[in-house]
Amino acid sequence: RDKHELEVDFKRFWEEFRSSNSEKEKETALNLTVDAFCRLLKQHASVAQLVTQAFVTEIEKLKISSKTRSLDIPKVLQFFSEINKGGFCPGSNLLAVVEFLVSGPTDKQSLLDSGIFCCLIHILNALLSPDEANQRRKITDSEESMLAGKDSVADVGPARRLEVEGSVVHIMKALAIHPSAAQSLIEDDSLMLLFQMVASGSVTVFSRYKEGLVSLHTIQLHRHAMQVTCLTLLYKC
Template sequence: MFQSSRKTMKWSSLLKDLREKVGLSGSQLPSQSTYPSPSFSPTVEYGGAGTTESAPASVYGSPVSSPARGKIELELEFKKFWEEFRSSSSEKEKETALDMAVDAFCRLVKQQTDVAQLITKFVEVHIFSFVVGRAFVTDVEKLRIYSEGNSLYDTNIISFFSEVKDGLTRGSNLLYAVEVLVTAAIDKQSLLDSGILCCLIHILNALLNPKVSKGENTDSLEDPKKSEKNADDRDAFRIRQLEIEGSIVHIMKALSSHPSAALSLIEDDSLQLLFHMVANGSLNVFAQFKEGLVPLHTIQLHRHAMQILGLLLANDNGSTAKYIRKHHLVM
């Protein structure tokens, strides 16, 4: 489905290919030496998926500690788990270590002001960005494969980015980590190389075409005749949906401003899909809105899709012109 998922590879192979691409040797793991004391200022929140509510201390099973002690512990955790991910020969151990590293990163970044400095201090920026992006794409692809009809559904997407499993908010962590990376003053090419923009276009398409999978247990969120508690659950679900959509749109706009973003979408149907989404919004959805058939929320998402396409075309330096003419995307 996604451009990056056409070729399934293990983490060891992906990292080897990435090292060869950027000219790194396998021995260049993060240094084990003592690093200087952190010089960051306290808490800065990035909004979207990374709200303070998304990572309460109770979820991680650790009591609230002093800011200085907590920061140092998180730095040690982040470095330790990232090194375990890089050095482990077991795919399962790599996945576990990566989950823990991303979790520590998300908690740590909320205590920092200079995210670029934080990342460059402990990891190779391009490798970390690529790995986080590829983990995001892989999880969304798994979500699609195991959904009814091998399709993405809006309810499944929101649930994935909200669920807590084994004490970790994996989906929320990945979404927040990607949003932090696109916000930081670092190169976005590695994220684009991971295929994440293709993936996000398919996610946006699912959000613009809400469906409910028959096998999905969502009646507690969707049935207006349920109890007051279920009404509260529905409200919480919708609030979380708006947060997730805000993060996805923010990430897409940040990536779409990169000169190679549009070119990264032509290896599969992602760019065509985005054009069709915008065309459908212009020809059908806006007219339906005037007739009261679709909510304002849907119109706002379509406007974001138009803005994303505009950013892609404004920054691609004409690199996709031939592709656009070939597929008759502009009449």
């Protein structure tokens, strides 16, 4: 079978794996997905790009499902943490595979072509969006430490959130050092969004931290955004 047919099969089997409810259906779909994956490898297909495209597609679905057509962080974190009835965590698996791909000798250009860098910038921007609950009161590091060990029924626990944020930042920095990283951001508002995150951190967030209105963790995330911006511009030259 040709490359296009195998790619279609891979995407279809992945969607079946993701949407199946029974463990038996999950197992069957997973086996078919792995089989298609292996056949693609034998044909030297860009499997890495297929994986990142699947990642981007899932995040776009979350955006479309929102009334504001923007990313809702609780839903994003839930996607990266939720375990389905079959005992699988598709979102977590996708994030782990993408992180593995950017850490190896994979051609980063194919990953950038999938639009994943833009996607990750929107995720980071959503993670940095002001939390209304924290706007109403001052946050101290001691309070954060107390909250770190508690999981809400409705929300993903702080420990898992830190893991997701760490993976997102790691992937972004690995992609940012590619010479085409900046070029991959010009098709939408991603580059402007990245600059806005840095500007917000410089002008607003750091001053609010001194007043005790922003957590140290938020400051650290803004610093990561600055580092991603610097890497993107530095390696462009």
